[in-house]
Amino acid sequence: MTGGKPRSPRGTKYEKAEFPVFEFPVVGKARYEYTTGEALGRFLAGLKEGKILGTYCAKCGRVFVPPRMYCSYCFREVDGWVEARDEGVVVTGVMSYISATRARLERPVAVGVVKLDVPGRQFDDHFFPGLMHYICGASEDDVKSMRIFGARVKARWRPPEQRTGSITDIECFEVVRP
Numbered sequence: 080m081t082g083g084k085p086r087s088p089r090g091t092k093y094e095k096a097e098f099p100v101f102e103f104p105v106v107g108k109a110r111y112e113y114t115t116g117e118a119l120g121r122f123l124a125g126l127k128e129g130k131i132l133g134t135y136c137a138k139c140g141r142v143f144v145p146p147r148m149y150c151s152y153c154f155r156e157v158d159g160w161v162e163a164r165d166e167g168v169v170v171t172g173v174m175s176y177i178s179a180t181r182a183r184l185e186r187p188v189a190v191g192v193v194k195l196d197v198p199g200r201q202f203d204d205h206f207f208p209g210l211m212h213y214i215c216g217a218s219e220d221d222v223k224s225m226r227i228f229g230a231r232v233k234a235r236w237r238p239p240e241q242r243t244g245s246i247t248d249i250e251c252f253e254v255v256r257p
């Protein structure tokens with residue numbers, strides 16, 4: 080604008096209004112942070128120590144991994160913490176032909192949900208502590224033939240000094256061949 084009394088743009092056709100124009104360079108990489116809260120915070124801190132932590136509800140018996148502070152089935156606070164083992168059984172799995180950033184992969188990767196073992200507790204196939212993760216050591220044929228369902232797997236951890244308190248502290252769940 081070049082001096083004079085600024086015109087109110089209200090009621091003025093857009094193309095006739097005189098606006099100051101600001102230009103911003105496009106920010107290519109947005110970084111943001113948020114608090115994890117107690118449950119996810121302890122879960123992530125546990126991963127750094129090589130532990131998979133969850134919480135349990137004494138009323139319905141459910142175990143939540145990743146943990147929650149409230150049981151959404153009983154509408155009450157959970158009763159405590161449990162440590163799941165870093166192994167379990169593949170409940171479902173698929174071959175993925177795209178990466179986490181949607182790039183096409185030359186070699187597909189197996190991704191699945193692992194029903195984790197928790198000592199002293201049994202779970203049915205509907206409510207169980209489970210994590211979705213990469214399944215390594217599974218071939219395309221293992222997945223297509225559905226042999227992968229029910230396979231025993233164990234976490235492959237990154238070395239302690241490389242862990243950052245992230246789900247990627249576990250590289251993948253590796254198929255345990257009998």
Ligand SMILES: [Zn+2]
Binds near residue numbers: 138140
């Ligand atoms: Zn409950």
